[in-house]
Amino acid sequence: MIHLTAFLSLIIHLSLFSLTGNSPQQGAKWKPLFDGKTLKGWHTIPGGKWEVINGTIVGTSPKSDERHGLLVTNQKYRDFVAKLKFKVLKGDSGFYFRIDEVGGTVGVNGFQAELDDQWETGGLYETGGRAWVTKPDSANIKKWTKLTKTGVQDWNELTVSAEGANITVWLNGNQVSQLTNDPGRREGHIALQLHGSQDMHVQFKDIRIQEKKGG
Numbered sequence: 330m331i332h333l334t335a336f337l338s339l340i341i342h343l344s345l346f347s348l349t350g351n352s353p354q355q356g357a358k359w360k361p362l363f364d365g366k367t368l369k370g371w372h373t374i375p376g377g378k379w380e381v382i383n384g385t386i387v388g389t390s391p392k393s394d395e396r397h398g399l400l401v402t403n404q405k406y407r408d409f410v411a412k413l414k415f416k417v418l419k420g421d422s423g424f425y426f427r428i429d430e431v432g433g434t435v436g437v438n439g440f441q442a443e444l445d446d447q448w449e450t451g452g453l454y455e456t457g458g459r460a461w462v463t464k465p466d467s468a469n470i471k472k473w474t475k476l477t478k479t480g481v482q483d484w485n486e487l488t489v490s491a492e493g494a495n496i497t498v499w500l501n502g503n504q505v506s507q508l509t510n511d512p513g514r515r516e517g518h519i520a521l522q523l524h525g526s527q528d529m530h531v532q533f534k535d536i537r538i539q540e541k542k543g544g
Contacts, residue, residue: 357541358539359412359537359538360538360540362402362519362538363386365381365384365534366381366384368381370402370403371400371401371402371403372403373398373400373401374397374398374399374401374430374436374520375396375398376390376394376396376397376398376399376434376436376525377390377394377523378390378398379398379400379521379523384534385532385533386400386532386533386534387530387531387532388400388422388523388529388530388532389523389529389530389531390420390523390524390527390529391528391529392528394525394526395434395525395526396434397434397435397437397523397525398525398529399437399520399521399523400520400521401428401430401437401518401520402518402520404518405516405517406516406517406540407515407516407540408491408541408542409426409490409491409492409538409540410489410490410491410492410538410541411424411426411488411491411519411536411537411538411539412486412487412488412536412537412538413486413487413534413536413537414484414485414486414487414533414534414535415444415484415486415487415531416481416485416532417444417446417450417482418481418482418530418531419446419527419528419529420445420446420523420524420527420528420529421443421444421445421447421524421527421529422444422521422522422524422529423441423442423443423444423445423521423522423524424442424444424487424520424522425437425439425440425456425518425520425521426439426440426441426442426491426517426518426519426520427440427513427514427515427516427517427518428456428517428518428519428520429517429518430518431457435456435457435525437456437457437518437520438456438457439455439457439458439517439518440453440455440462440491440496440513440514441453441454441455441456441522442487442498442506444487444531446482448467449464449465449467449470450465450470450474450485450487450500450505451465451470451500451506452465452498452505453498453506453508458513459513462506462508462511462513463506463507463508465505469503469505470500470505473500473501473503473505474501475501484534485501486501486502487499487500492541493515494510494511494512494515495507495508495509495510495511496508496511519538521533
């Protein structure tokens, strides 16, 4: 006969186990896409400048450059949840996913979760395809975007879930966009954008991904 104390101890142990990342139902572990020191694992598409400064990826580009400067992962991804922190200090940026490199001034085709200072962050745009797929309510984006006391963007967090035909985007934990049974592409690279023909200054950090099975 199992002693009551031992039995309760076993139940507590199993409960704690199920709440940790050791549980198989918890899914894959989070993996960093940026090591905080280098751009290892990424490559650039000409346009603008990408560098690491004080643990942060910094992208800059002058208005005179018509090219979309992109920082692209070497690896392709299919189904995932990705998180990153960002500041758009000047211009129109984006978090690209499921993209293909195609050359030209734009550089890629695929999905983009918008990142900007014009209250459209979190909207979904398909470059080389349908253009705007979902556009957010600007009043919500104004409410959810963190700003400094001087009115410029502070660090904000973007979360993108792309699992099969379903795509969801959150800004600081608030759902901005959702696509269900979307006919779009299923696999490709991830990239950060410097929009062409704009003065650009963007910062990124804490970029990580959790890959999913199936979809």
